[in-house]
Amino acid sequence: MNPIATWEEAQxxxxxxxxxxxxDRRYDIELELRWKLIxxxxxxxxxxxxxxxxxxxxxLFDAGRDLPVGLSVELSVxxxxxxxxxxxxxxxxxxxxxxxxxxxxxLRIAQHEFRTMSSATERRQPxxxxxxxxxxxxxxxxxxxxxxxx
Numbered sequence: 487m488n489p490i491a492t493w494e495e496a497q498x499x500x501x502x503x504x505x506x507x508x509x510d511r512r513y514d515i516e517l518e519l520r521w522k523l524i525x526x527x528x529x530x531x532x533x534x535x536x537x538x539x540x541x542x543x544x545x546l547f548d549a550g551r552d553l554p555v556g557l558s559v560e561l562s563v564x565x566x567x568x569x570x571x572x573x574x575x576x577x578x579x580x581x582x583x584x585x586x587x588x589x590x591x592x593l594r595i596a597q598h599e600f601r602t603m604s605s606a607t608e609r610r611q612p613x614x615x616x617x618x619x620x621x622x623x624x625x626x627x628x629x630x631x632x633x634x635x636x
Contacts, residue, residue, distance in 0.1 A: 510541035517563050521549055524558040537563060538590060545579065545593045553591040555583050561593065565600065574603040 516536050523531040538546040545561060553559065558580065565575040579598040583591045 510543040512539045512541045512546075514539045515566075517566065519547060519561050519563045521547070521553075521562075522560045523553060524560060530557075542595070544581070544584070544595055546590060547593065548589050549591050550589055552589065553583050553586060555586055558582055559591070559593055564603075569602055575600050576603050 516538070519535050519537060521533050521535060522529050523533075533550050535547050535549045538548060540546070540563075545563075547561065559582070560578065560580045563577040563579070565577050567575060569575050577598060578601055579593070579595050581593045581596040584594045585592045
């Protein structure tokens with residue numbers, strides 16, 4: 487075997503690694519979201535958008551405008567599944583914008599957690615008209631665990 491590779495062999499090895507090298511499986515799912523652009527613990531800007539795809543390590547989303555690479559972003563994603571078939575959930579993630587392509591921004595997830603949201607009925611009715619028997623998860627605003635990606 488010749489230890490010196492030809493140019494064609496070196497080129498074919500280089501071509502083989504130019505594809506998608508992500509570690510996590512990506513899911514093409516479109517969900518509504520709200521974003522906050524954060525710098526030094528201050529919210530610089532907010533907006534709405536939609537996810538393009540997501541994985542356990544990152545989210546590609548349409549922010550509706552260009553977001554600067556390197557800044558921190560917090561996303562609140564409307565989750566498509568109800569907690570106990572009753573309470574709407576949102577996935578709250580924070581991380582940094584690692585790349586952008588026009589209005590699309592890629593976020594590397596640093597932290598994520600699921601939170602319950604009030605239902606549309608609860609927001610419209612005065613407190614006195616809400617049900618008096620509370621479900622077992624009443625008062626819970628955050629799921630018990632927060633995972634941090636290392």
